[in-house]
Amino acid sequence: MEVWTLMVCVLTALFHQVWSSAEHHYGEAELHPWALFPWRNQGRGLARMKRDWIIPPIRVLENSKQVPEDLVQIKSDKIFLGEVIYKLEGPGVDQEPKNLFEIDDKIGVIRSKQPLDREKHSSFTLKAFALSPSGERLENPTTIEIVVLDQNDNKPIFTRRQFVGSVSEFAVPGTSVMSVSATDADDPMTDNAALSYSIIGQESIPANAVTKTMFGINNETGTIYTRDVGLDREVVKGFRLKLQVADMGGMGLTTEGEAIINVSDINNHAPLFSPASYNMTAEENKSYLEIGRVNVTDRDDRGTRNWEAKYSILPSNDPKRSFAITTDPATNQGVISVVKPLDYETQKEHLLLLTVENVIPLSSKALKLQPSTATVVVTVVNKNEGPYFREDPIVIKAPESLLPGTPLTRITAFDPDNSELSYEIFRDPEGWLEVDRNTGDISVKRAFNMRSPHVEDNSYSAAVRVTDAGGLSSTATVKVVLEETNDFPPMLHPSSGSICRGVSSSRYGLFLTAVDEDRHPHAAPFIFELVFDQSANWTVVKVNDTHASLQPTVELEAGEYAVRVAVSDSGSPPMSANSQVNVTVCLCDSYGDCKSEAGAVLGSSVGISFIAVIIIIACAAILLLLLLLSVTLAACGRRHHMKKGTGLLVGDSEDDVRDNILNYDEQGGGEEDENAFNIDLFWNPHDAPSSPRSYYTGTGVPRSKQPLRRDAPHNLPSPIYPRRPPANPTDIEDYINDGLVVADTDPNVPPYDTALIYDYEGDGSVAGSLSSIASGSSDEDQDYDYLNDWGPRFQKLANLFDSH
Numbered sequence: 001m002e003v004w005t006l007m008v009c010v011l012t013a014l015f016h017q018v019w020s021s022a023e024h025h026y027g028e029a030e031l032h033p034w035a036l037f038p039w040r041n042q043g044r045g046l047a048r049m050k051r052d053w054i055i056p057p058i059r060v061l062e063n064s065k066q067v068p069e070d071l072v073q074i075k076s077d078k079i080f081l082g083e084v085i086y087k088l089e090g091p092g093v094d095q096e097p098k099n100l101f102e103i104d105d106k107i108g109v110i111r112s113k114q115p116l117d118r119e120k121h122s123s124f125t126l127k128a129f130a131l132s133p134s135g136e137r138l139e140n141p142t143t144i145e146i147v148v149l150d151q152n153d154n155k156p157i158f159t160r161r162q163f164v165g166s167v168s169e170f171a172v173p174g175t176s177v178m179s180v181s182a183t184d185a186d187d188p189m190t191d192n193a194a195l196s197y198s199i200i201g202q203e204s205i206p207a208n209a210v211t212k213t214m215f216g217i218n219n220e221t222g223t224i225y226t227r228d229v230g231l232d233r234e235v236v237k238g239f240r241l242k243l244q245v246a247d248m249g250g251m252g253l254t255t256e257g258e259a260i261i262n263v264s265d266i267n268n269h270a271p272l273f274s275p276a277s278y279n280m281t282a283e284e285n286k287s288y289l290e291i292g293r294v295n296v297t298d299r300d301d302r303g304t305r306n307w308e309a310k311y312s313i314l315p316s317n318d319p320k321r322s323f324a325i326t327t328d329p330a331t332n333q334g335v336i337s338v339v340k341p342l343d344y345e346t347q348k349e350h351l352l353l354l355t356v357e358n359v360i361p362l363s364s365k366a367l368k369l370q371p372s373t374a375t376v377v378v379t380v381v382n383k384n385e386g387p388y389f390r391e392d393p394i395v396i397k398a399p400e401s402l403l404p405g406t407p408l409t410r411i412t413a414f415d416p417d418n419s420e421l422s423y424e425i426f427r428d429p430e431g432w433l434e435v436d437r438n439t440g441d442i443s444v445k446r447a448f449n450m451r452s453p454h455v456e457d458n459s460y461s462a463a464v465r466v467t468d469a470g471g472l473s474s475t476a477t478v479k480v481v482l483e484e485t486n487d488f489p490p491m492l493h494p495s496s497g498s499i500c501r502g503v504s505s506s507r508y509g510l511f512l513t514a515v516d517e518d519r520h521p522h523a524a525p526f527i528f529e530l531v532f533d534q535s536a537n538w539t540v541v542k543v544n545d546t547h548a549s550l551q552p553t554v555e556l557e558a559g560e561y562a563v564r565v566a567v568s569d570s571g572s573p574p575m576s577a578n579s580q581v582n583v584t585v586c587l588c589d590s591y592g593d594c595k596s597e598a599g600a601v602l603g604s605s606v607g608i609s610f611i612a613v614i615i616i617i618a619c620a621a622i623l624l625l626l627l628l629l630s631v632t633l634a635a636c637g638r639r640h641h642m643k644k645g646t647g648l649l650v651g652d653s654e655d656d657v658r659d660n661i662l663n664y665d666e667q668g669g670g671e672e673d674e675n676a677f678n679i680d681l682f683w684n685p686h687d688a689p690s691s692p693r694s695y696y697t698g699t700g701v702p703r704s705k706q707p708l709r710r711d712a713p714h715n716l717p718s719p720i721y722p723r724r725p726p727a728n729p730t731d732i733e734d735y736i737n738d739g740l741v742v743a744d745t746d747p748n749v750p751p752y753d754t755a756l757i758y759d760y761e762g763d764g765s766v767a768g769s770l771s772s773i774a775s776g777s778s779d780e781d782q783d784y785d786y787l788n789d790w791g792p793r794f795q796k797l798a799n800l801f802d803s804h
Contacts, residue, residue, distance in 0.1 A: 055072060055074065055142060055143075055144050055145075056145075057145040057146070057147050058071050058072050058110075058144065058145065058146045058147070059146075059147045059148075059149050060112060060116060060146055060147070060148055060149065061148075061149045061151065062115070062116045062117055062118040062148050062149060062150065062151050062153070063115050063116070063117070063151055063153060064112070064115055064116070065115065067112055067113060067114055067115060068102075068111045068112060068113050069111060069112045070109055070110070070111050071101075071110045071111060071112055071146065072109075072110050072144070073107065073108050073109045073110070074086065074108040074110070074128050074142060074144075075107075075108050076108075076130035076138060076139060078130060078138040078139065082132070082133075083132070083133055084130050084131070084132070084138060085105050085106075085130075085131045085132070085133060086103050086104070086105050086106070086107075086108040086128065086129070086130060086131075087103065087105065087128070087129040087131060088101065088102065088103035088110065088126055088127070088128055088129075088144075089126065089127045089129070090124065090125060090126035090127050091121075091124050091125070091126075092121075092124045092126065092146075093126060097120075097121065099113055099114070100112065100113060100114055100116065100124070101113065101124070101126065101146070103128065108128070110126075110128075110144065116148045117148075118148040118149070118150045118151070118186075118187065119153075119154065119185045119186070121148065122147070122148055122187075123145065123146060123147045123148060124145075124146040124148075125143065125144075125145055125146075126143070126144040126145075126146065127141045127142070127143060127144070128141060128142045128143075128144055129141045129142075150186055150187035150190055150192055151186075151192070152186055152190075152191075152192035152247065152248060152252055152253065153186070154184055154185040154186045154192075154253070155184070155247070155253040155254070155255050156182045156183065156184040156193075156195050156245045156246065156247050156253065156254075156255050157182055157183055157184070157255055158180065158181070158182045158243070158245060158255060158257035159180075159181045159182060159183060160180075160257075161257075161258075162257075162258045162259070162260060163178060163180050163243075163257070163258070163259040163260070164178075164259070164260045164261075164262070165177050165178030165224070165259065165260070165261050165262070166261065166262040166263070166264045167226060167231060167261055167262075167263060167264065168231075168263075168264050168266055169231045169232055169233040169263050169264065169265060169266055169268075170229075170231060170232065170266065170268075170365050171226050171231055172226070172229070173226050173227055173228055173229060174225055174226060175225060175226045176223060176224075176225050177215065177224045177225060177226060177261055178223075178224050178259065178261070179221065179222050179223045179224065180197065180217070180222040180224065180243060180257065180259060181222050182195055182197070182222070182245040182255065182257075184247050186247065191247070191248050191249060191252070192247055192248065192252070193247060194247060194248060194249045195245050195246070195247055196219045196220070196245065196246050196247075196249055196250035197217050197218070197219050197220070197221075197222045197243065197244070197245050198217060198219060198243070198244045198245075198246075198250075199215060199216065199217050199224075199241050199242065199243060199244075200242050200243070200244045200256070201241065201242030202214065202215065202239060202240075202241055202242070203239065203240040203241075203242075204236050204238075204239055204240075205236065205237045205238040205239060205240065206236070206237065209235055209236040209237075210230060210235070210236050210239075212228055212230070213227055213228065214226060214227060214228050214230070214231065214239060215227055215239065215241060215261065217243070219250070222245075224241070224259065224261070231263050232263075233263050233264070233265045233266070233300075233301060234269075234299055236263055237262065237263060238260060238261055238262040238263055239260070239261045239263075240258065240259075240260055240261075241258065241259040241260075241261065242256065242257075242258060243256065243257040243258065243259055244256050244257070245257065264301075265300050265301035265304060265306050266300075266306065266363040266365065266366075267300055267305075267306035267358055267360055267361070267362050267363045267366065268300070268362065268363045268365050268366035268367075269298055269299040269300045269306075269366065270298070270357065270358065270362060270366070270369055270371070270372065271296040271297065271298040271307075271309045271332075271356050271357065271358060271372060272296060272297050272298070272356075272372045273294060273295070273296055273354070273356060273372045273373065273374040274295050274296060274297050275295075275374075276372075276373070276374045276375070277374060277375045277376075277377075278292060278294055278374065278375070278376045278377070279376075279377045279379070280292035280336065280376060280377070280378050280379070281378070281379045281380075281381055282338050282342055282378055282379070282380060282381065283342075283380075283381045283383050284341065284342045284343055284344040284380050284381065284382060284383050284385070285341045285342070285343070285383055285385055286338070286341055286342075286383075287337075287338055287339060287340070287341060288337055288338040289337050290335050290336070290337050291336055291337060291338055291378065292336050292376070293328070293333045293334060293335055293336070294311070294325075294333065294334040294336070294354060294374055294376065295333055295334075296309050296332060296333075296334070296356050296372070298332070298358070300358075305358070305359050305360045306358060306360065307332065307358070308327065308329070308332065308358065308359045309327055309332050309334070309356050309357070309358060309359070310327060310356065310357055310358065310359050311325045311326070311327060311334040311354055311355070311356050312325070312354070312355050312356075313325055313352055313353070313354055314352075314353040314354075314355065316353075317350075317351055317352050317353045318350070318352060320340060321339070321340065322338060322339065322340040322342060322350070323336060323337065323338060323339065323350070323352060323378070324336070324337050324339045325337070325354065334354065334356070336352075336376060336378075342380045343380075343416070344380045344381070344382040344383070345416050345417075347380065348379070348380050349377065349378065349379050349380065350377075350378040350380070351375065351376075351377055351378075352375065352376040352377075352378060353373060353374075353375055353376075354373060354374045354375070354376060355371045355372070355373050356371060356372050356373075356374075357371045384417060384470045384472065385415070385416040385417055385472070386415075386468060386470075386472030386473060386474055387413045387414060387415040387419075387421055387466045387467070387468045387472065387473070387474050388413065388414060388474045389411065389412070389413050389414075389466065389474060389476035390412055390413070390414055391411075391412075391476070392476040392477060393461075393476065393477035393478065393479045394409070394411055394464070394476055394477065394478045394479065395479045395481065396408050396409050396442070396478065396479070396480045396481065397480075397481045397483060398444075398448070398480055398481070398482060398483065399482070399483045399485045400448040400449070400450050400482045400483065400484060400485050400487065401447075401448075401485040401487055402444050402447070402448065403444065403447065404444050404445060404446055404447060405443060405444060406443060406444045407441055407442070407443045407444075408433075408442045408443055408444065408480075409441075409442055410439065410440055410441045410442070411423065411435070411440040411442060411464060411476070411478075412440060413440065413466040413474065413476075415468050417468065417470075419468040419469040419470060420468070420469050421440075421466050421467070421468055422437055422438070422466065422467045422468075423435045423436065423437055423438070423439075423440045423464060423465070423466050424437065424464070424465050424467075425462065425463075425464055425465075426462075426463040426464055426465035426475050427462055427463035428462045428463075429454045429462070430446070430449070430452055430454055430460070431445060431446055432444065432445055432446050432447075432448055432460065432462075432480075433445055433462055433478065433480070435464055440464075440466075442464070442478065448460070448480075448482055450482055450484065450519065451517070455482065458481060458482050458483070458484070459479055459480070459481050459482070460479070460480040460482060461477060461478070461479055461480075462477075462478040462480070463475050463476065463477055463478060464476055464478050484518065484519050484520075484521075484522055485518075485522065485571075486518055486522035486569065486571025486572060486573065486574065486575050487517070487518060487522075488516060488517040488518050488575065489516075489567075489568075489569065489575040489576055489577040490514035490515065490516040490523070490526055490567045490568070490569045490575070490576070490577060491514060491515050491516070491567075491577060491579070492512060492513075492514055492565055492567050492577070492578075492579040492581065493512070493513050493514065493515055494510075494512070494581075495579060495580070495581060495582065496581065496582040496583070496584070497510040497581070497582075497583060497584070498510070498583070498584040498585070498586055498594055499550075499551075499552065499583060499584075499585055499586075500585075500586065500587070500588035500594070501555070501556060501557070501558050501585045501586060501587055501588070509541065509549035509550055509551035510549065510550040510551075510581070510583060511543070511547055511548075511549055511550075512528060512540070512547065512548050512549070512550055512565065512567075512581070513526075513546055513547045513548075514526045514528075514546065514567045514569075516569050518569065518571060521570060521571070521572075522569060522570065522571030522572070523569055523570065523571075524545045524546045524569070524570065525544075525545030525546065525570055526545065526546060526548075526567050526568065526569060526570075527567065527568040527576075528540045528542065528548035528565060528566070528567050529565070529566045529567075529568070530563070530564065530565060530566070531564035531565065531566050531578045532564055534563060534564065536553070536554070537552055537553055537554055537556065538550060538551070538552055538553060538563050539551055539552075539553050540565065550563060550565065550581060550583065552585070556585045557585065558585050558586050558587060559584075559585055560582060560583070560584055560585075561582070561583045561584075561585060562580050562581070562582055562583075563580070563581045563583055564578055564579070564580055564581075565578060565579060565580075565581050566578035566579075567579075733786070733789075733790060736790065784798065784801035787801060
């Protein structure tokens with residue numbers, strides 16, 4: 001709203017007039033006049049003044065029932081230039097909460113449409129606008145602040161429905177117990193929210209236990225405190241207080257509340273035994289979790305640490321710590337138990353002295369008394385007790401060479417009831433020990449053997465058992481520690497060997513050693529010596545503790561020599577044995593190995609032993625020649641031929657002799673099959689025993705060595721094989737199938753899939769080779785497709801004819 005400086009006086013006069021009019025019109029409604037605060041605006045050219053209307057805060061009482069209510073009127077100086085339209089914006093108008101205020105757009109009067117609540121909205125900030133009829137803003141918006149004045153329309157409210165606190169018994173006056181609090185929704189800056197606390201009632205728990213006023217409260221802070229003495233937990237458990245809080249400093253609105261104050265227990269009472277003496281029994285040789293219970297009373301609060309008891313047994317009455325006492329947390333009773341077995345024979349009755357006190361110390365306000373005590377008499381009940389060994393394990397040291405019947409030791413068992421005892425061997429893997437049933441004397445039953453698998457680290461373990469007259473028994477381990485003795489002489493090894501003739505004896509001597517079944521120190525080192533007077537030709541040279549070298553001292557002829565050698569061990573006393581060593585002196589090659597006999601003849605004079613070898617070789621050669629001659633004669637006598645031009649298959653070439661088939665199986669006294677090839681091409685197991693030939697597998701193993709059938713028993717008679725000679729291909733097929741069926745059921749032949757490979761057996765066969773088998777007729781006249789139907793055994797033959 002800009003105006004020229006010349007209008008200042010006119011506007012000032014108009015301001016005073018409007019002020020007076022507004023004061024008269026809005027005086028009863030407490031409307032506030034507005035004021036003009038001009039300030040300079042240094043612009044360009046002609047000096048102008050800029051004036052803004054600033055409305056002071058408008059105070060409105062909450063909960064007003066005079067609605068709508070005019071609050072203030074605003075007016076723009078643009079009304080002198082034309083029509084002005086007023087608009088209002090902000091919370092309470094077009095923003096939440098809406099529809100609380102409105103403005104008259106013609107005259108600028110702001111009104112409240114509804115009663116206001118300060119507790120919801122304590123103030124509102126609005127914007128007023130002056131607009132032209134066309135909507136053009138005529139001047140800057142004016143800020144209007146509306147403040148809602150508080151009324152005492154809210155009661156104070158306690159923050160809790162019930163307050164709970166506690167105070168120790170025997171608390172002194174002035175002891176703070178607890179604090180209570182309340183809130184008031186009214187303006188805290190006014191007396192509407194000035195609170196005052198008070199106690200308007202007191203009730204003891206249980207009722208009427210205490211009638212005097214025991215508590216007070218600070219009316220400003222709400223702190224509750226004790227006012228008097230006499231808080232005894234055993235008399236009163238607590239109090240129920242009735243509280244009141246009021247605003248306006250105690251003169252306004254009021255609200256009531258409740259506080260519960262519990263009197264907490266202190267340990268002002270010591271536990272007391274009730275009764276003070278007890279009698280209990282316990283069986284000997286047993287441990288018990290419980291043999292009895294003792295009772296105490298405590299006037300302190302049950303279930304608290306002030307009530308919980310702690311028991312003890314005076315050590316002077318239980319020096320062996322055979323008894324123990326614990327507390328049952330549920331009942332506070334003392335539970336007595338036996339932790340070490342009792343012995344009736346030693347002590348028949350035990351007198352225990354018990355003491356009791358609380359887990360936590362007594363309060364300083366409690367009477368100073370000595371701890372309560374009680375006596376417990378425990379009677380031991382006699383029970384038949386089993387015997388036991390005073391020593392377990394029982395260790396016995398014995399030489400391994402002890403003879404059967406040798407006593408070892410006497411074992412002693414003890415029976416508390418002094419009954420008759422009986423001993424027996426309970427475990428003895430080797431059966432080496434025996435025990436006298438009455439005395440417990442252990443002796444050797446069988447000779448010991450250090451090489452037994454049950455001996456470990458020279459120790460043998462057994463067990464002995466003792467039984468009393470009542471049938472109760474006990475066992476103990478018997479550990480026999482065997483001491484090594486020299487039981488076995490060393491045995492010389494090897495017993496034969498060879499050395500080279502004509503070379504250095506120190507280089508090619510015969511190495512000797514010894515084997516001793518004893519162990520250290522009854523074994524090595526060994527001592528090797530010659531027996532009798534053989535030092536003229538031989539000597540023994542020590543190599544180490546376990547080996548020596550037997551060497552000739554003179555040049556010996558090639559041949560066999562017997563040398564007696566004695567070997568001794570290092571036992572105490574030492575044991576020795578002498579053995580004969582057969583030494584062969586021979587000529588050696590450059591590697592130190594003996595040459596063959598033939599080589600020996602070439603390199604040395606012929607002796608008697610060489611003549612014997614020549615005779616043996618000659619005899620072997622003669623026998624071999626006789627054997628070859630007999631085989632050749634037998635083969636020539638059984639050979640027969642196949643005629644050409646007849647039958648199905650004809651051999652027409654003798655050039656290739658590798659695949660010749662020689663038929664040895666003649667059944668008819670030399671008759672020949674002139675019409676077809678000899679069917680004995682297929683091996684018949686019935687003919688094997690009478691045939692001089694040998695059948696071989698691919699590995700060169702004779703047929704008689706082939707694996708037996710596993711699907712039939714051995715040594716059963718073989719079935720009769722078909723012997724009808726085939727006359728045509730169909731007959732051949734039937735013949736082969738029949739033979740296969742019989743062979744498959746024959747338990748004395750190898751499995752059907754065993755390879756039957758015949759070795760090369762020389763030349764001179766009248767039959768052609770397999771590769772030269774041909775038909776008497778041309779290929780055009782024969783159809784060999786039926787060979788493909790005969791199975792895998794004839795597949796090779798079928799492929800051969802298919803290639804033509």
